[in-house]
Amino acid sequence: xxxxxxxxxxxxxxxxxxxxxxxxxxxxxxxxxxxxxxxxxxxxxxxxxxxxxxxxxxxxxxxxxxxxxxxxxxxxxxxxxxxxxxxxxxxxxxxxxxxxxxxxxxxxxxxxxxxxxxxxxxxxxxxxxxxxxxxxxxxxxxxxxxxxxxxxxxxxxxxxxxxxxxxxxxxxxxxxxxxxxxxxxxxxxxxxxxxxxxxxxxxxxxxxxxxxxxxxxxxxxxxxxxxxxxxxxxxxxxxxxxxxxxxxxxxxxxxxxxxxxxxxxxxxxxxxxxxxxxxxxxxxxxxxxxxxxxxxxxxxxxxxxxxxxxxxxxxxxxxxxxxxxxxxxxxxxxxxxxxxxxxxx
Amino acid sequence: xxxxxxxxxxxxxxxxxxxxxxxxxxxxxxxxxxxxxxxxxxxxxxxxxxxxxxxxxxxxxxxxxxxxxxxxxxxxxxxxxxxxxxxxxxxxxxxxxxxxxxxxxxxxxxxxxxxxxxxxxxxxxxxxxxxxxxxxxxxxxxxxxxxxxxxxxxxxxxxxxxxxxxxxxxxxxxxxxxxxxxxxxxxxxxxxxxxxxxxxxxxxxxxxxxxxxxxxxxxxxxxxxxxxxxxxxxxxxxxxxxxxxxxxxxxxxxxxxxxxxxxxxxxxxxxxxxxxxxxxxxxxxxxxxxxxxxxxxxxxxxxxxxxxxxxxxx
Numbered sequence: 001x002x003x004x005x006x007x008x009x010x011x012x013x014x015x016x017x018x019x020x021x022x023x024x025x026x027x028x029x030x031x032x033x034x035x036x037x038x039x040x041x042x043x044x045x046x047x048x049x050x051x052x053x054x055x056x057x058x059x060x061x062x063x064x065x066x067x068x069x070x071x072x073x074x075x076x077x078x079x080x081x082x083x084x085x086x087x088x089x090x091x092x093x094x095x096x097x098x099x100x101x102x103x104x105x106x107x108x109x110x111x112x113x114x115x116x117x118x119x120x121x122x123x124x125x126x127x128x129x130x131x132x133x134x135x136x137x138x139x140x141x142x143x144x145x146x147x148x149x150x151x152x153x154x155x156x157x158x159x160x161x162x163x164x165x166x167x168x169x170x171x172x173x174x175x176x177x178x179x180x181x182x183x184x185x186x187x188x189x190x191x192x193x194x195x196x197x198x199x200x201x202x203x204x205x206x207x208x209x210x211x212x213x214x215x216x217x218x219x220x221x222x223x224x225x226x227x228x229x230x231x232x233x234x235x236x237x238x239x240x241x242x243x244x245x246x247x248x249x250x251x252x253x254x255x256x257x258x259x260x261x262x263x264x265x266x267x268x269x270x271x272x273x274x275x276x277x278x279x280x281x282x283x284x285x286x287x288x289x290x291x292x293x294x295x296x297x298x299x300x301x302x303x304x305x306x307x308x309x310x311x312x313x314x315x316x317x318x319x320x321x322x323x324x325x326x327x328x329x330x331x332x333x334x335x336x337x338x339x340x341x342x343x344x345x
Numbered sequence: 346x347x348x349x350x351x352x353x354x355x356x357x358x359x360x361x362x363x364x365x366x367x368x369x370x371x372x373x374x375x376x377x378x379x380x381x382x383x384x385x386x387x388x389x390x391x392x393x394x395x396x397x398x399x400x401x402x403x404x405x406x407x408x409x410x411x412x413x414x415x416x417x418x419x420x421x422x423x424x425x426x427x428x429x430x431x432x433x434x435x436x437x438x439x440x441x442x443x444x445x446x447x448x449x450x451x452x453x454x455x456x457x458x459x460x461x462x463x464x465x466x467x468x469x470x471x472x473x474x475x476x477x478x479x480x481x482x483x484x485x486x487x488x489x490x491x492x493x494x495x496x497x498x499x500x501x502x503x504x505x506x507x508x509x510x511x512x513x514x515x516x517x518x519x520x521x522x523x524x525x526x527x528x529x530x531x532x533x534x535x536x537x538x539x540x541x542x543x544x545x546x547x548x549x550x551x552x553x554x555x556x557x558x559x560x561x562x563x564x565x566x567x568x569x570x571x572x573x574x575x576x577x578x579x580x581x582x583x584x585x586x587x588x589x590x591x592x593x594x595x596x597x598x599x600x601x602x603x604x605x606x607x608x609x610x611x612x613x614x615x616x617x618x619x620x621x622x623x624x625x626x627x628x629x630x631x632x633x634x635x636x637x638x639x640x641x642x643x644x645x646x647x648x649x650x651x652x653x654x655x656x657x658x659x
Binding site: 277 | 487
């Protein structure tokens, strides 16, 4: 099966093949999200200047000023924490009681904590963990949700029934209490295990937190993907692909999945923000990373009994969490608009 | 409807049994053996330890232990809290009023803020008001409650010194109670309002473009009655069901907010229970929340059918 045939078949239902060459926006309105992934001769013949979904999405995204501001801020956060932290001269664990809890100064731009450690250094260093937890946990949730939702929607029947019962069960679980209980009870075991195996116990806590957040948050994605799969499965281009002998795996991954990507991407983006808040909340309650590992949440945990003397210890890490999550939410909002073909003009 | 309810009830009970098994296994299989750790804890008086050993049957295989715990739970015996030295049921029930007062008020506040703003926002889509409300919503659900709580404490307790930031359950009188409750209620209420407002707005936007709303306008009804009687009544149906789904959160208490303001509620009891490995307390609260979640799921579905005559379960 050549890919060129796919394009013709998939574009055909929109009835705008001819128009597509004159008004490029029509190509976007066609239910063919997969076009960019399959660059072939046909596409070049039909459209003078090929406009891919991603190109259009990006054009649309750029118009959303707050989303662009969010993206800029988020990229800045990533650069500052992942590149800035190694470059920043101050150490995260250099204790100096003579400057304990001092506020903003030239020496310590964001002040120091109760042990006189430089706040900015700790925030940059810990920001990497907070951001990494958010991104990886959201990925775990999305991959799990997509796999379960896709299997359920594609195969139907008993598989579908069983997987949806599983989804229902997970949705009914008391998630917040479980999150706290599991983190608390299993933290030491994960720490010890990874300490023995890799020499880095903190990695164990990272893995535990990411897994717990992922395992308790895949259900909305699974329902979403299942619904999209059920709707897309009925479309003519899938029927055509099947008629031409494409395998089930090919139908699933090449024909259906690309068409249900948009809501998954939006959910994944918003999931990153939610996971960052969850990790911070865990650490804030003393159930996440230990306090010698400065994530934004554990810094707040340390600061919470020192409001009167050193408010900056709470304000700076809290603001970082807030700004990061805000930027992610605006990116998600921009993506939602940009990836919705109905809104693309 | 009757048959539907019976089927739902059966599914709910099966779900709850499955949940209790999951929760019990997580506790029982945890390293450090928290279940027997409870019985070996030196703070536990010997006669209680005997009772726990017997009730939990700690030397039995796990499924026997589980069945024993489950039958005791169903019969209302939630074991004993060893720090409070009273039955867990009394311990939890004693904390319920505080949690209900705080979380319930916050729930009401979020409805009172979100519904009018959400509706107005939808009617005047893209107006300055809509933009301001949308910005407020984005700020609201991007700021974690542990940070907004801290900010309020810094401003109103530390800087101005107007409000106490440690909740004192011994305080009596309306005004002192209001003063110590106002910050937690605001934190929770506004966080809830931000989410709910987006939902109300989306639902209202969808309704307002329906044909019957255009018809109502076309036949010359006043704008007010078009919006309130025709659009809003229908737009609020999904909102009511979403609210029903949030009710268990009121009982569960806001774990983080209760922690920040040191409110002695259910959420704090759970955290304290986790820290001190009081398995009966953790089990009772966790499973209690699970029961409420499942129950209100059914209630939300029934409400939906009651409010929307187009929906019929069979």
